[in-house]
Amino acid sequence: MHTTWKGTISFGLVNIPVKMHAATENKDVRLRQLHKECQSPIKYEKVCPVCDRDIEEEEIVKAYEYAKNKFVVLDEEELKALKKEQEDKAVEIVDFVKLEEIDPIYFEKSYYLSPDESGSKAYSLLRAALEETGKIGIAKMMIRSKEQLAVIRIYSNTIVVETIHYPDEVRAVQDVPNVPEQKEVAKKELDTAKMLIDQLTTSFEPEKYTDEYRTSLLQLIEEKKNNEQTVAGKEKAKPDNVTNLMDALQASLDKAKQDKPKTKRKKTTAAQKKVAK
Structure with missing residues (x-):
């Protein structure tokens, strides 16, 4: 697993050398833009x-x-x-809080932490302390030239860093347009809605949720590829050196003719004409 960051996490007098790895990956199907006329990729x-x-x-x-x-x-x-200046600082856990105190709107991206070299003992200590207390750590760290606020918690026996937004990065809910005020709802309608929720309530099993659009798109691409419904982008024609040389020579010749000073023809006098005869 690729290491995206390497540093030290500390709480109190305990320092843990760690490596950070992206816990999630983008599975979006990336589509290129082609020129409709010649099927060549568009450059930016x-x-x-x-x-x-x-x-x-x-x-x-x-x-x-x-x-x-x-x-x-x-x-x-x-x-x-x-x-x-920021990267040289150890990532210090400044506070411990309960996970349920943080609204999910603050969460941004997840990373796995693994101990680096001699950090296994301190890593195990922090993991056990977080598990026993049921708390999570709040820390600051530099990731890709940005100082991030982060949560440090346990996920499946592994310490995880969750980058979270700063309060001023979360837009005010008061700015959301057309949100209705609290209104009385009919008891019968509310009871029906609650009954529907009860019927659909189950345990969270992430494996049963799939990206149906991505699956269908990949199937369509595979079908077109198997049926040879493909195109090949044309490469930009490379200049012919011989042609370029001839063009350059002709251009130089034309320029030389234009720059050449014109010689004035001398007028022939009548006396010169007689001598010539």
Whole structure:
């Protein structure tokens, strides 16, 4: 399993060297966009609209747009220094709370933690302490240049890090339009709704839920592939060096003719004509 982060988790005087691995993966079927006429993949290139040309990676700088079309340019070294300053800090569990106190709206992404080298004993200690107390840890950590608020808990005998949103990242429910106020509902309707919920109540078995759209899409793709309903993207024609050379020579010749100063023809006098005779 690929390691996405490596560092130290600490609580009190206990330090645990750990490796972090993504606990989930995106199973979306990614579709490419082709040019309908020639079936070639569409490219998305970095172009400067003012200079009207493609931009190389080394020509690009990062900036923060603080007002419309006004930016603060941030040097790459400055960003690296800030990032390193945070990464060098051990991830410290600052609080322990109950999991049910955190609404699911705060949860973002899950990662597995595994002990690194000599960290097995301390890892086991934290796991046992979390299991015995039924608590979860709240910590801060740097992941991909962003300081994350995180929950540290147990899942199937493994310590898991759940990144969670900061409060100011969760939009206010008051801003949601057209939410009705609390209204009285008919007792008969409420009893019927509760009865329906009771009938559909069961134990959570994640294995029984599948992405039917993704399954159908993959089946359709496989059928088309088996029936040879496929296309091949055309490659951009490479320039012919011989043709290019001839074009370059012709262009040079034409330019030389244009640049060549014109010689004035001398007028022949009557006396010169007689001598010539």
